[in-house]
Amino acid sequence: MKKELICIACPLGCRLTARWLNEETIDITGNKCPRGEEYGKEEVIDPKRVVTATVRLKSTSIKRLPVMTKGTVPKDKIAELLNRLYTIELSAPVLRGEVVMDMPDEGVQVLSSRTVRR
Amino acid sequence: MKTVSFDTLVIGGGASGMAAALAVAEEGWKVAIVEREESLGGILHQCIHNGFGLHYFKEELSGPEYAERFSEMVESSNISVYLNMTIMDIVKEGDGLTAFGLSMDPGMVRFKVRTVVFANGCRERNRGNIGIPGTRPSGVFTAGLAQRLVNLEGLVPGKECVIVGSGDIGLIMARRMSWIGAHVKAVVEIQPNPAGLTRNIVQCLNDFDIPLYLSHVVGNIKGKDRVEGVDVIPLENGIQQRDKMFSIDCDTLLLAVGLVPDNELARKIGVALNQETGGPVVDSTLMTGIEGVFACGNLLHVHDLVDFVTEESFRCGTFVSGFLKGKRPEKQYKTNPGKNVKYIVPNHYERIRENRFYMRTLIVKNNALLSVKVKGTEIYSKKLRHIQPSEMIQFSLTEEDFKLIKEEGPMEVSIE
16 A cells, blocks of 8 residues: 655655555655655654634634644544534633643643733 | 824834834834734734744744734833824935824824834735636635634635635635635646645645646636636646636635735835835845835735744844944945846845845746856855745855955846
8 A cells, every 4th residue: 555645844845655564664755854754654644733723702802812732633633623612712811822622532732822811 | 293203113013013123122222113903913913823933933833922922022122012003104304204193092193203114014916916807796805804804803704715826825724714614625826836835735735635726717707796606717838728617616716816015105205116026125224215214024025934024124123223323334236136036135235244135036946056146256156955936045145255255246146
Protein backbone atom coordinates (compact mmCIF):
# COMPACT_ATOMS: atom_id res chain seq x y z
CA MET A 1 0.00 0.00 0.00
CA LYS A 2 1.22 3.53 -0.70
CA LYS A 3 -0.02 7.07 -0.32
CA GLU A 4 0.99 10.35 -1.99
CA LEU A 5 1.43 13.41 0.26
CA ILE A 6 2.62 16.99 0.04
CA CYS A 7 4.95 17.98 2.85
CA ILE A 8 3.90 21.10 4.75
CA ALA A 9 6.96 21.40 6.99
CA CYS A 10 8.42 24.23 4.87
CA PRO A 11 7.55 26.24 1.73
CA LEU A 12 9.32 23.80 -0.65
CA GLY A 13 6.28 21.50 -0.61
CA CYS A 14 8.06 18.21 -1.40
CA ARG A 15 5.88 15.50 -2.92
CA LEU A 16 6.21 12.54 -0.60
CA THR A 17 5.35 8.90 -1.09
CA ALA A 18 4.56 6.82 1.99
CA ARG A 19 4.97 3.04 1.53
CA TRP A 20 3.98 0.44 4.09
CA LEU A 21 6.84 -2.07 4.23
CA ASN A 22 4.83 -4.07 6.77
CA GLU A 23 2.04 -3.16 9.18
CA GLU A 24 4.24 -1.06 11.42
CA THR A 25 7.04 0.20 9.22
CA ILE A 26 6.44 3.08 6.86
CA ASP A 27 9.01 4.27 4.38
CA ILE A 28 8.91 7.89 3.20
CA THR A 29 10.52 8.94 -0.08
CA GLY A 30 10.60 12.23 -1.98
CA ASN A 31 11.57 14.30 1.07
CA LYS A 32 14.56 16.63 0.81
CA CYS A 33 15.11 16.83 4.59
CA PRO A 34 14.47 14.85 7.82
CA ARG A 35 11.47 17.00 8.70
CA GLY A 36 9.73 15.59 5.64
CA GLU A 37 10.14 12.05 6.90
CA GLU A 38 8.73 13.01 10.29
CA TYR A 39 5.79 14.85 8.77
CA GLY A 40 5.05 12.02 6.33
CA LYS A 41 4.92 9.37 9.03
CA GLU A 42 2.65 11.34 11.33
CA GLU A 43 0.42 12.32 8.43
CA VAL A 44 -0.32 8.69 7.47
CA ILE A 45 -0.47 7.24 11.00
CA ASP A 46 -2.31 9.96 12.90
CA PRO A 47 -2.81 13.26 11.07
CA LYS A 48 -3.21 16.21 13.41
CA ARG A 49 -4.23 19.84 13.02
CA VAL A 50 -4.48 23.00 15.08
CA VAL A 51 -8.13 24.09 15.16
CA THR A 52 -9.27 27.69 15.52
CA ALA A 53 -12.87 28.80 15.88
CA THR A 54 -15.04 31.32 17.72
CA VAL A 55 -17.58 30.80 20.50
CA ARG A 56 -20.57 32.82 21.58
CA LEU A 57 -19.70 35.49 24.14
CA LYS A 58 -21.77 37.72 26.40
CA SER A 59 -19.85 40.97 26.38
CA THR A 60 -20.43 44.65 25.75
CA SER A 61 -17.42 44.93 23.44
CA ILE A 62 -17.33 41.91 21.06
CA LYS A 63 -19.78 39.21 19.96
CA ARG A 64 -17.53 36.20 19.38
CA LEU A 65 -14.52 35.01 21.31
CA PRO A 66 -11.68 33.62 19.15
CA VAL A 67 -10.38 30.28 20.48
CA MET A 68 -7.60 27.87 19.54
CA THR A 69 -6.70 24.31 20.50
CA LYS A 70 -3.67 23.89 22.72
CA GLY A 71 -1.38 22.10 20.28
CA THR A 72 -2.75 19.80 17.62
CA VAL A 73 -5.85 17.61 17.57
CA PRO A 74 -6.34 14.32 15.69
CA LYS A 75 -8.12 15.12 12.43
CA ASP A 76 -10.97 12.70 13.08
CA LYS A 77 -11.86 14.49 16.35
CA ILE A 78 -12.26 17.93 14.75
CA ALA A 79 -15.95 17.65 13.83
CA GLU A 80 -16.92 16.63 17.36
CA LEU A 81 -14.75 19.37 18.83
CA LEU A 82 -16.37 22.05 16.67
CA ASN A 83 -19.89 20.82 17.41
CA ARG A 84 -19.23 21.03 21.12
CA LEU A 85 -17.70 24.49 20.78
CA TYR A 86 -20.74 25.80 18.92
CA THR A 87 -23.01 24.86 21.87
CA ILE A 88 -21.18 26.81 24.56
CA GLU A 89 -21.62 30.43 25.57
CA LEU A 90 -19.16 32.36 27.72
CA SER A 91 -19.42 35.63 29.58
CA ALA A 92 -16.81 38.37 29.85
CA PRO A 93 -14.35 38.78 31.47
CA VAL A 94 -12.22 36.16 29.71
CA LEU A 95 -8.44 36.13 29.74
CA ARG A 96 -6.17 35.19 26.87
CA GLY A 97 -4.94 31.63 27.42
CA GLU A 98 -7.86 30.69 29.68
CA VAL A 99 -9.27 27.17 29.15
CA VAL A 100 -12.69 27.55 27.55
CA MET A 101 -13.36 23.87 26.89
CA ASP A 102 -11.79 20.61 28.00
CA MET A 103 -12.07 17.18 26.38
CA PRO A 104 -9.90 15.20 28.81
CA ASP A 105 -10.65 11.81 27.20
CA GLU A 106 -9.16 13.06 23.96
CA GLY A 107 -6.40 15.07 25.64
CA VAL A 108 -7.70 18.23 24.01
CA GLN A 109 -7.96 21.69 25.51
CA VAL A 110 -9.35 24.76 23.84
CA LEU A 111 -7.96 28.12 24.93
CA SER A 112 -9.21 31.68 24.56
CA SER A 113 -7.02 33.64 22.18
CA ARG A 114 -8.17 37.09 23.25
CA THR A 115 -8.70 39.01 26.48
CA VAL A 116 -12.15 40.53 26.87
CA ARG A 117 -12.55 42.63 29.98
CA ARG A 118 -16.23 43.56 29.84
CA MET B 1 -11.41 72.53 17.75
CA LYS B 2 -9.04 70.83 20.14
CA THR B 3 -5.36 71.14 19.20
CA VAL B 4 -2.71 68.66 20.36
CA SER B 5 1.03 68.48 19.65
CA PHE B 6 3.16 65.39 19.06
CA ASP B 7 6.53 64.60 17.56
CA THR B 8 4.99 61.77 15.55
CA LEU B 9 1.50 60.89 14.39
CA VAL B 10 1.02 57.26 13.36
CA ILE B 11 -2.01 56.62 11.16
CA GLY B 12 -3.35 53.12 11.77
CA GLY B 13 -3.23 51.02 14.94
CA GLY B 14 -2.63 47.58 13.44
CA ALA B 15 0.54 45.52 13.56
CA SER B 16 2.45 48.08 11.53
CA GLY B 17 1.33 51.22 13.34
CA MET B 18 1.88 49.74 16.78
CA ALA B 19 5.44 48.63 15.98
CA ALA B 20 6.35 51.96 14.36
CA ALA B 21 4.89 53.92 17.30
CA LEU B 22 6.69 51.74 19.87
CA ALA B 23 10.04 52.25 18.15
CA VAL B 24 9.61 56.04 18.05
CA ALA B 25 8.31 56.26 21.62
CA GLU B 26 11.17 54.13 22.91
CA GLU B 27 13.57 56.92 21.93
CA GLY B 28 11.64 59.32 24.15
CA TRP B 29 9.52 61.09 21.53
CA LYS B 30 5.88 62.05 22.02
CA VAL B 31 3.77 59.78 19.83
CA ALA B 32 0.07 59.45 18.94
CA ILE B 33 -1.66 56.56 17.18
CA VAL B 34 -4.94 57.25 15.40
CA GLU B 35 -7.05 54.13 14.81
CA ARG B 36 -10.47 54.12 13.17
CA GLU B 37 -11.74 50.95 14.92
CA GLU B 38 -12.65 50.75 18.59
CA SER B 39 -9.52 48.85 19.60
CA LEU B 40 -5.92 48.46 18.49
CA GLY B 41 -4.99 45.43 16.39
CA GLY B 42 -6.34 46.10 12.92
CA ILE B 43 -6.98 43.16 10.64
CA LEU B 44 -5.33 40.74 13.11
CA HIS B 45 -8.55 40.62 15.17
CA GLN B 46 -10.39 38.79 12.44
CA CYS B 47 -7.45 36.51 11.55
CA ILE B 48 -8.32 33.95 14.22
CA HIS B 49 -6.21 31.20 12.62
CA ASN B 50 -2.75 30.26 13.84
CA GLY B 51 0.60 30.83 12.15
CA PHE B 52 1.45 34.32 13.39
CA GLY B 53 4.55 35.21 15.36
CA LEU B 54 6.86 32.31 14.43
CA HIS B 55 9.65 34.72 13.50
CA TYR B 56 9.12 37.50 16.02
CA PHE B 57 7.86 35.67 19.13
CA LYS B 58 9.24 32.22 18.16
CA GLU B 59 5.78 30.86 18.95
CA GLU B 60 2.78 30.04 16.83
CA LEU B 61 0.04 32.49 17.77
CA SER B 62 -3.38 33.40 16.45
CA GLY B 63 -3.97 36.88 15.01
CA PRO B 64 -5.81 38.17 18.10
CA GLU B 65 -3.00 36.91 20.36
CA TYR B 66 -0.37 38.65 18.24
CA ALA B 67 -2.39 41.88 18.29
CA GLU B 68 -2.93 41.69 22.03
CA ARG B 69 0.75 41.25 22.83
CA PHE B 70 1.47 44.45 20.93
CA SER B 71 -1.48 46.42 22.28
CA GLU B 72 -0.29 45.52 25.79
CA MET B 73 3.13 46.97 24.92
CA VAL B 74 1.43 50.13 23.63
CA GLU B 75 -0.69 50.38 26.79
CA SER B 76 2.37 50.21 29.02
CA SER B 77 4.18 52.86 26.97
CA ASN B 78 3.34 56.58 27.01
CA ILE B 79 1.92 56.53 23.47
CA SER B 80 -1.40 58.42 23.18
CA VAL B 81 -4.05 56.35 21.44
CA TYR B 82 -7.04 57.91 19.68
CA LEU B 83 -9.65 55.24 18.85
CA ASN B 84 -12.72 55.51 16.62
CA MET B 85 -10.98 58.32 14.76
CA THR B 86 -10.14 58.85 11.08
CA ILE B 87 -7.52 61.26 9.72
CA MET B 88 -9.29 63.37 7.11
CA ASP B 89 -6.50 65.61 5.87
CA ILE B 90 -2.87 66.56 6.35
CA VAL B 91 -1.36 69.92 5.46
CA LYS B 92 2.15 71.32 5.62
CA GLU B 93 2.41 74.16 8.15
CA GLY B 94 5.68 75.91 8.85
CA ASP B 95 8.33 73.30 9.65
CA GLY B 96 5.80 70.65 10.56
CA LEU B 97 2.58 69.00 9.52
CA THR B 98 -0.98 69.47 10.68
CA ALA B 99 -3.40 66.55 10.52
CA PHE B 100 -7.14 66.67 11.13
CA GLY B 101 -8.73 63.72 12.92
CA LEU B 102 -12.48 63.20 13.03
CA SER B 103 -14.39 61.14 15.57
CA MET B 104 -17.75 61.14 17.34
CA ASP B 105 -16.03 62.00 20.57
CA PRO B 106 -14.11 64.37 21.01
CA GLY B 107 -15.09 65.52 17.49
CA MET B 108 -12.46 67.19 15.31
CA VAL B 109 -8.90 67.19 16.64
CA ARG B 110 -6.00 69.15 15.15
CA PHE B 111 -2.68 67.30 15.41
CA LYS B 112 0.38 69.53 15.16
CA VAL B 113 3.25 67.13 14.49
CA ARG B 114 6.76 66.99 13.10
CA THR B 115 6.42 63.60 11.42
CA VAL B 116 3.63 61.35 10.12
CA VAL B 117 3.78 57.59 9.60
CA PHE B 118 1.28 56.07 7.20
CA ALA B 119 0.56 52.59 8.54
CA ASN B 120 -3.06 52.14 7.54
CA GLY B 121 -2.70 48.96 5.53
CA CYS B 122 -4.71 47.82 2.54
CA ARG B 123 -8.14 47.56 1.07
CA GLU B 124 -9.41 44.50 -0.78
CA ARG B 125 -9.77 44.33 -4.54
CA ASN B 126 -13.39 43.69 -5.36
CA ARG B 127 -15.64 42.52 -8.18
CA GLY B 128 -15.35 45.83 -9.98
CA ASN B 129 -11.55 45.67 -9.94
CA ILE B 130 -11.45 42.34 -11.77
CA GLY B 131 -14.57 42.94 -13.85
CA ILE B 132 -16.63 39.74 -13.44
CA PRO B 133 -19.64 39.92 -15.79
CA GLY B 134 -23.14 38.86 -14.84
CA THR B 135 -26.05 39.94 -12.70
CA ARG B 136 -25.68 41.83 -9.44
CA PRO B 137 -27.31 39.62 -6.80
CA SER B 138 -26.50 39.56 -3.10
CA GLY B 139 -24.07 36.89 -1.97
CA VAL B 140 -20.88 38.29 -3.51
CA PHE B 141 -18.36 39.16 -0.78
CA THR B 142 -14.69 39.97 -0.64
CA ALA B 143 -12.96 37.26 1.41
CA GLY B 144 -11.85 39.67 4.11
CA LEU B 145 -15.38 40.97 4.56
CA ALA B 146 -16.68 37.40 4.84
CA GLN B 147 -13.94 36.72 7.39
CA ARG B 148 -15.07 39.70 9.40
CA LEU B 149 -18.72 38.62 9.26
CA VAL B 150 -17.89 35.09 10.41
CA ASN B 151 -15.18 35.74 12.97
CA LEU B 152 -16.24 39.06 14.51
CA GLU B 153 -19.97 39.30 13.88
CA GLY B 154 -20.80 35.59 14.17
CA LEU B 155 -22.75 35.63 10.91
CA VAL B 156 -22.79 32.97 8.18
CA PRO B 157 -22.41 34.57 4.72
CA GLY B 158 -23.74 31.52 2.83
CA LYS B 159 -24.08 27.76 2.60
CA GLU B 160 -22.68 26.82 -0.83
CA CYS B 161 -19.55 28.76 -1.74
CA VAL B 162 -17.22 29.26 -4.63
CA ILE B 163 -14.00 31.15 -3.91
CA VAL B 164 -12.08 33.14 -6.50
CA GLY B 165 -8.35 33.39 -5.81
CA SER B 166 -5.98 30.87 -4.23
CA GLY B 167 -3.94 33.32 -2.16
CA ASP B 168 -3.67 32.58 1.54
CA ILE B 169 -6.74 34.66 2.38
CA GLY B 170 -8.86 32.61 -0.05
CA LEU B 171 -7.49 29.32 1.29
CA ILE B 172 -7.94 30.27 4.95
CA MET B 173 -11.54 31.25 4.19
CA ALA B 174 -12.15 27.93 2.40
CA ARG B 175 -11.28 26.12 5.64
CA ARG B 176 -13.14 28.61 7.81
CA MET B 177 -16.34 28.29 5.76
CA SER B 178 -16.02 24.48 5.89
CA TRP B 179 -15.59 24.52 9.66
CA ILE B 180 -18.76 26.60 10.13
CA GLY B 181 -20.71 24.04 8.11
CA ALA B 182 -20.74 25.60 4.65
CA HIS B 183 -19.89 23.58 1.57
CA VAL B 184 -17.01 25.07 -0.41
CA LYS B 185 -17.47 23.71 -3.92
CA ALA B 186 -14.41 25.11 -5.66
CA VAL B 187 -11.50 27.52 -5.54
CA VAL B 188 -10.89 29.16 -8.93
CA GLU B 189 -7.43 30.56 -9.69
CA ILE B 190 -6.53 32.47 -12.87
CA GLN B 191 -2.80 31.64 -12.60
CA PRO B 192 -1.34 28.21 -13.44
CA ASN B 193 0.13 27.96 -9.90
CA PRO B 194 -1.54 28.30 -6.52
CA ALA B 195 -0.86 31.73 -5.04
CA GLY B 196 -0.90 30.64 -1.40
CA LEU B 197 1.51 28.63 0.73
CA THR B 198 1.64 24.89 0.05
CA ARG B 199 0.79 24.16 3.67
CA ASN B 200 -2.45 26.05 3.22
CA ILE B 201 -3.30 24.11 0.05
CA VAL B 202 -2.94 20.91 2.11
CA GLN B 203 -4.63 22.04 5.32
CA CYS B 204 -7.35 24.24 3.85
CA LEU B 205 -8.26 22.54 0.55
CA ASN B 206 -7.05 18.92 0.49
CA ASP B 207 -8.31 18.25 4.02
CA PHE B 208 -11.82 19.12 2.86
CA ASP B 209 -11.58 17.68 -0.68
CA ILE B 210 -12.12 21.13 -2.17
CA PRO B 211 -11.20 21.17 -5.87
CA LEU B 212 -8.73 23.83 -7.02
CA TYR B 213 -9.21 24.94 -10.63
CA LEU B 214 -5.91 26.46 -11.80
CA SER B 215 -5.86 28.53 -15.02
CA HIS B 216 -9.61 29.09 -14.69
CA VAL B 217 -11.74 32.21 -14.28
CA VAL B 218 -15.26 32.94 -13.15
CA GLY B 219 -16.75 34.35 -16.33
CA ASN B 220 -20.30 34.98 -15.20
CA ILE B 221 -22.33 35.40 -12.01
CA LYS B 222 -25.91 34.16 -12.19
CA GLY B 223 -28.94 34.83 -9.98
CA LYS B 224 -31.58 37.50 -9.54
CA ASP B 225 -31.84 38.38 -5.86
CA ARG B 226 -29.27 35.94 -4.54
CA VAL B 227 -26.32 34.27 -6.28
CA GLU B 228 -27.54 31.04 -7.90
CA GLY B 229 -24.37 29.93 -9.61
CA VAL B 230 -21.26 30.86 -11.55
CA ASP B 231 -19.84 29.91 -14.94
CA VAL B 232 -16.23 28.79 -14.81
CA ILE B 233 -14.06 29.06 -17.93
CA PRO B 234 -10.68 27.33 -18.43
CA LEU B 235 -7.77 29.31 -19.86
CA GLU B 236 -5.28 27.99 -22.37
CA ASN B 237 -2.29 30.23 -23.03
CA GLY B 238 -4.26 33.01 -21.43
CA ILE B 239 -7.24 32.61 -23.78
CA GLN B 240 -10.69 31.72 -22.45
CA GLN B 241 -11.93 28.36 -23.78
CA ARG B 242 -15.65 29.12 -23.80
CA ASP B 243 -16.56 25.76 -25.34
CA LYS B 244 -15.18 24.09 -22.19
CA MET B 245 -17.16 26.34 -19.83
CA PHE B 246 -19.01 24.66 -16.95
CA SER B 247 -21.37 25.86 -14.23
CA ILE B 248 -21.26 25.49 -10.47
CA ASP B 249 -24.41 26.05 -8.42
CA CYS B 250 -23.74 28.16 -5.32
CA ASP B 251 -25.34 30.87 -3.20
CA THR B 252 -22.14 32.68 -2.28
CA LEU B 253 -19.08 33.90 -4.13
CA LEU B 254 -16.04 34.96 -2.13
CA LEU B 255 -13.43 37.11 -3.87
CA ALA B 256 -9.88 36.74 -2.60
CA VAL B 257 -8.28 38.64 -5.44
CA GLY B 258 -5.65 40.74 -3.81
CA LEU B 259 -5.02 43.75 -1.66
CA VAL B 260 -4.37 47.35 -2.64
CA PRO B 261 -2.47 49.68 -0.29
CA ASP B 262 -4.91 52.27 1.04
CA ASN B 263 -3.07 55.35 -0.15
CA GLU B 264 -5.99 57.67 -0.80
CA LEU B 265 -4.89 60.23 1.76
CA ALA B 266 -1.18 59.85 0.94
CA ARG B 267 -1.89 60.52 -2.73
CA LYS B 268 -4.12 63.46 -1.91
CA ILE B 269 -1.27 65.20 -0.12
CA GLY B 270 1.08 64.58 -3.03
CA VAL B 271 2.96 61.39 -2.09
CA ALA B 272 4.27 59.68 -5.24
CA LEU B 273 3.24 56.02 -5.56
CA ASN B 274 5.07 53.01 -6.96
CA GLN B 275 3.21 51.42 -9.89
CA GLU B 276 4.13 47.85 -8.94
CA THR B 277 3.42 47.91 -5.21
CA GLY B 278 0.69 50.55 -5.05
CA GLY B 279 2.56 51.92 -2.03
CA PRO B 280 4.53 55.16 -1.71
CA VAL B 281 7.94 55.53 -3.32
CA VAL B 282 10.30 55.72 -0.33
CA ASP B 283 13.91 56.62 0.25
CA SER B 284 16.37 54.43 2.14
CA THR B 285 14.78 55.52 5.46
CA LEU B 286 11.22 54.64 4.34
CA MET B 287 10.43 58.35 4.00
CA THR B 288 8.07 59.28 1.18
CA GLY B 289 8.66 62.16 -1.23
CA ILE B 290 7.24 64.53 1.39
CA GLU B 291 9.69 65.52 4.11
CA GLY B 292 8.71 64.02 7.48
CA VAL B 293 6.11 61.65 6.03
CA PHE B 294 7.00 57.94 6.33
CA ALA B 295 5.31 54.69 5.30
CA CYS B 296 5.49 51.07 6.47
CA GLY B 297 3.62 47.78 6.63
CA ASN B 298 1.07 46.64 4.08
CA LEU B 299 0.47 50.24 3.06
CA LEU B 300 4.03 50.30 1.69
CA HIS B 301 3.83 46.87 0.02
CA VAL B 302 1.81 43.74 0.79
CA HIS B 303 3.75 41.41 3.12
CA ASP B 304 3.42 37.62 3.44
CA LEU B 305 3.69 37.52 7.22
CA VAL B 306 2.80 39.91 10.00
CA ASP B 307 6.23 39.20 11.50
CA PHE B 308 7.81 40.93 8.49
CA VAL B 309 5.40 43.86 8.88
CA THR B 310 6.52 44.21 12.49
CA GLU B 311 10.19 44.05 11.58
CA GLU B 312 9.88 46.66 8.82
CA SER B 313 7.74 48.96 10.97
CA PHE B 314 10.14 48.86 13.92
CA ARG B 315 12.85 49.88 11.49
CA CYS B 316 10.63 52.65 10.13
CA GLY B 317 10.13 53.93 13.69
CA THR B 318 13.90 54.00 14.21
CA PHE B 319 14.29 56.06 11.03
CA VAL B 320 11.56 58.46 12.21
CA SER B 321 13.43 58.92 15.48
CA GLY B 322 16.62 59.60 13.53
CA PHE B 323 14.78 62.19 11.45
CA LEU B 324 13.52 63.89 14.63
CA LYS B 325 17.12 64.08 15.84
CA GLY B 326 18.01 65.86 12.61
CA LYS B 327 19.59 62.91 10.79
CA ARG B 328 19.15 62.96 7.03
CA PRO B 329 20.48 60.46 4.46
CA GLU B 330 23.60 61.99 2.93
CA LYS B 331 23.98 60.17 -0.32
CA GLN B 332 21.34 57.82 -1.63
CA TYR B 333 21.23 55.66 -4.73
CA LYS B 334 18.28 54.06 -6.46
CA THR B 335 17.39 50.37 -6.18
CA ASN B 336 16.08 49.13 -9.52
CA PRO B 337 14.24 45.86 -10.25
CA GLY B 338 16.11 43.90 -12.94
CA LYS B 339 15.38 40.63 -14.68
CA ASN B 340 12.55 38.52 -13.16
CA VAL B 341 12.06 41.00 -10.31
CA LYS B 342 8.61 42.54 -9.83
CA TYR B 343 9.62 45.14 -7.30
CA ILE B 344 12.13 46.01 -4.61
CA VAL B 345 11.53 48.11 -1.48
CA PRO B 346 12.90 50.55 -0.37
CA ASN B 347 13.50 52.38 -3.62
CA HIS B 348 16.84 53.80 -2.47
CA TYR B 349 19.83 52.70 -0.41
CA GLU B 350 22.69 54.26 1.52
CA ARG B 351 26.22 52.93 1.82
CA ILE B 352 26.84 53.90 5.44
CA ARG B 353 24.70 51.38 7.38
CA GLU B 354 22.73 48.16 7.10
CA ASN B 355 20.10 48.25 4.37
CA ARG B 356 17.33 45.64 4.38
CA PHE B 357 15.51 44.91 1.14
CA TYR B 358 12.18 43.25 0.45
CA MET B 359 11.35 42.09 -3.04
CA ARG B 360 9.13 39.84 -5.12
CA THR B 361 10.01 37.76 -8.13
CA LEU B 362 7.97 37.17 -11.28
CA ILE B 363 8.93 33.50 -11.70
CA VAL B 364 8.64 30.06 -10.05
CA LYS B 365 11.98 28.27 -9.76
CA ASN B 366 14.05 25.92 -7.62
CA ASN B 367 17.73 26.79 -7.01
CA ALA B 368 17.60 30.36 -8.24
CA LEU B 369 20.33 32.97 -7.91
CA LEU B 370 19.76 36.51 -6.74
CA SER B 371 22.32 38.98 -8.03
CA VAL B 372 22.89 42.62 -7.15
CA LYS B 373 24.86 44.72 -9.59
CA VAL B 374 26.19 48.26 -9.44
CA LYS B 375 27.40 49.67 -12.77
CA GLY B 376 27.47 46.15 -14.20
CA THR B 377 29.66 44.69 -11.41
CA GLU B 378 28.14 42.08 -9.11
CA ILE B 379 28.40 43.31 -5.52
CA TYR B 380 26.28 40.61 -3.85
CA SER B 381 24.68 37.29 -4.69
CA LYS B 382 22.55 34.79 -2.83
CA LYS B 383 21.33 31.27 -3.61
CA LEU B 384 17.60 30.75 -3.16
CA ARG B 385 16.26 27.19 -2.79
CA HIS B 386 12.79 27.95 -4.03
CA ILE B 387 11.19 31.12 -5.32
CA GLN B 388 7.66 32.01 -6.41
CA PRO B 389 5.80 35.31 -6.84
CA SER B 390 3.74 34.77 -3.69
CA GLU B 391 6.81 34.49 -1.48
CA MET B 392 8.61 37.65 -0.51
CA ILE B 393 12.42 37.54 -0.75
CA GLN B 394 14.60 39.45 1.70
CA PHE B 395 18.25 40.28 1.94
CA SER B 396 20.50 42.74 3.73
CA LEU B 397 23.65 44.63 2.87
CA THR B 398 25.60 45.71 5.92
CA GLU B 399 28.03 48.52 6.54
CA GLU B 400 30.81 45.88 6.43
CA ASP B 401 29.61 44.71 3.01
CA PHE B 402 29.79 48.26 1.69
CA LYS B 403 33.36 48.69 2.96
CA LEU B 404 34.39 45.95 0.53
CA ILE B 405 32.28 47.31 -2.33
CA LYS B 406 33.99 50.01 -4.36
CA GLU B 407 31.28 50.62 -6.92
CA GLU B 408 28.92 53.48 -6.13
CA GLY B 409 25.69 54.10 -7.95
CA PRO B 410 22.19 52.74 -8.54
CA MET B 411 21.85 49.01 -7.88
CA GLU B 412 20.03 46.56 -10.07
CA VAL B 413 18.63 43.39 -8.53
CA SER B 414 17.92 40.42 -10.76
CA ILE B 415 17.06 36.75 -10.39
CA GLU B 416 18.05 33.90 -12.71
